[in-house]
Amino acid sequence: xxxxxxxxxxxxxxxxxxxxxxxxxxxxxxxxxxxxxxxxxxxxxxxxxxxxxxxxxxxxxxxxxxxxxxxxxxxxxxxxxxxxxxxxxxxxxxxxxxxxxxxxxxxxxxxxxxxxxxxxxxxxxxxxxxxxxxxxxxxxxxxxxxxxxxxxxxxxxxxxxxxxxxxxxxxxxxxxxxxxxxxxxxxxxxxxxxxxxxxxxxxxxxxxxxxxxxxxxxxxxxxxxxxxxxxxxxxxxxxxxxxxxxxxxxxxxxxxxxxxxxxxxxxxxxxxxxxxxxxxxxxxxxxxxxxxxxxxxxxxxxxxxxxxxxxxxxxxxxxx
Numbered sequence: 075x076x077x078x079x080x081x082x083x084x085x086x087x088x089x090x091x092x093x094x095x096x097x098x099x100x101x102x103x104x105x106x107x108x109x110x111x112x113x114x115x116x117x118x119x120x121x122x123x124x125x126x127x128x129x130x131x132x133x134x135x136x137x138x139x140x141x142x143x144x145x146x147x148x149x150x151x152x153x154x155x156x157x158x159x160x161x162x163x164x165x166x167x168x169x170x171x172x173x174x175x176x177x178x179x180x181x182x183x184x185x186x187x188x189x190x191x192x193x194x195x196x197x198x199x200x201x202x203x204x205x206x207x208x209x210x211x212x213x214x215x216x217x218x219x220x221x222x223x224x225x226x227x228x229x230x231x232x233x234x235x236x237x238x239x240x241x242x243x244x245x246x247x248x249x250x251x252x253x254x255x256x257x258x259x260x261x262x263x264x265x266x267x268x269x270x271x272x273x274x275x276x277x278x279x280x281x282x283x284x285x286x287x288x289x290x291x292x293x294x295x296x297x298x299x300x301x302x303x304x305x306x307x308x309x310x311x312x313x314x315x316x317x318x319x320x321x322x323x324x325x326x327x328x329x330x331x332x333x334x335x336x337x338x339x340x341x342x343x344x345x346x347x348x349x350x351x352x353x354x355x356x357x358x359x360x361x362x363x364x365x366x367x368x369x370x371x372x373x374x375x376x377x378x379x380x381x382x383x384x385x386x387x388x389x390x391x392x393x394x
Contacts, residue, residue: 075135077100080125081385083187084108084124084145084158086214089214093129093136094385100199101136102128114172120167122176140181142387143382145169145192146215147231153184156233159250160215183387187380188235189226190219190373193390194375194383195335196221207333208325209372210237210318212340212347215250216258220329237325238262241373242317252383258349261318263293263339270296270310297343311346318347319354326361328368337372337379346369 081259082091085108086343104124128138144176146158153170155163170182185193192209195201205224211217216238220227227234239251239260246255247268258266271288274281281304283295300307322334334355340347353371359367374382 077137077138077139079139079385079388080141080340081381081383081387082141082143083190083379084143084155084161085187089128090271090378090381091121091128092127092381092385093132093138094308094382096328096389098382098386100363100375101134102132103378103381105130109162112162112218113295114167114169117163118173118176121374122173135215138180138350139392140388141181142190142384142391143169143173143182143184143386144187144387146187146191146217147169148184148186149242150183150185150189151226151232153182157251158279159252166322169348179390181391183391185232185387186219186235187383188332189228190364190383191217191218191374192219192221194379194386195372196226197386197389198374198382200335200370200377201333204332206329206331207293207323207335208329208331209335209336209337210322210341210380212262212336212338214262216262220325220331222329227258227266237321238320242321257321261321261340264312266293266296266314266340267291272307273306277306279305283307293339297346300343308346310335311343312350314340315347315350316354317358320358321352322351322355322369323358323360326355326363330363331367333368333370335370335372337374348373373376 078093078095081094089108090105101210114268131387145155146160147156155167155169170184188211209219218237241255242257243246243255247259249256249259296307
C-alpha cells in the first residue's frame with residue numbers, strides 16, 4: 075500500500091495536480107486550462123474526474139491521505155478562495171466545503187498558492203533546515219509567503235503576505251484587484267510584458283517582437299530575446315529585477331530572513347532576473363543586513379513545484 079496525497083495548484087492560466095508519495099515523489103501529474111471553467115462547480119467536477127482517472131492509471135494500491143489545494147487568495151482558516159483577481163470566479167468561493175462532497179472521508183486543506191509553495195520548500199525543498207525564510211512566486215501575478223521561527227505566517231484572518239499588492243507607484247498601472255501601482259503589475263510575467271511593450275513604444279530601433287500584439291506576446295518570448303542579447307528585453311528584465319529587489323529589501327528589514335526563494339516562470343530565467351534583483355536588494359538593504367541574505371532558486375523540481383507544495387499541506391496537516 076502506497077501512502078500518498080493529492081496536490082492541486084489552481085493558477086490563473088493552468089490547474090496542475092498530481093499524486094505525491096510520502097517522500098515527495100510525484101507518481102503521476104496532469105493539468106488543464108483553468109479559464110475554460112467559468113463556474114467553480116463545473117471546474118470541481120472536471121477536476122475530480124481527472125483525479126480519478128489519474129489514480130486508476132497508476133495500477134497500484136494507493137491510500138490517499140488527503141487533498142491539498144494551493145489557490146490565489148486562498149484562505150487556510152476558511153477554506154475559501156476570496157476575490158482572486160487572476161481567476162474568473164468572483165467573490166468568496168467556499169471551495170473546500172464544495173469539494174468535500176467528492177472526498178468526504180479524507181481532509182481537504184486549502185491555502186494561498188504561495189503559502190503552499192513555502193510549505194513545499196520546507197517539507198521537500200531547500201528550506202528543510204531553515205526557520206526564517208521568504209518564498210516569492212513569479213507567475214501570472216506575484217505571490218509570497220513568510221516563515222518566521224519555523225511557522226508560516228497567516229496573520230489575523232489568513233491573509234498575511236500580499237506583497238504583490240503593495241503600492242510601488244502612485245497612480246501606476248491598473249491591477250486586477252482594482253488598485254493602481256501594485257507590485258505585481260510590474261513584477262510578474264504579465265508585468266514584464268507590460269514593461270517590454272512600453273519600451274517598444276518609447277524606444278527607437280528594430281526589434282524581433284515589434285510586430286507581435288500584446289495579446290500574443292509572452293514572457294517566454296521576451297526571455298528568448300534577452301538571452302540572445304536584445305537590448306530592450308534585457309532592459310525589461312533589469313527594470314523588473316530592480317523593482318523586486320527594492321521591495322525585498324523592505325521585507326528583509328522587517329523579517330530578517332535567512333533566505334529568499336524565487337520560483338515560477340520568471341525565476342526560471344535564471345541570472346536574467348536573479349542578477350538585477352540581487353544587485354538592487356543589496357543596494358537598498360539596511361547596511362547591517364548586507365551580504366547576509368541568500369537569494370535562491372527553489373530546490374523543488376520546477377515542473378512539479380506547485381503540486382508538491384499543495385501536497386505538503388497534507389503532510390503538515392497530518393504531521394507525517
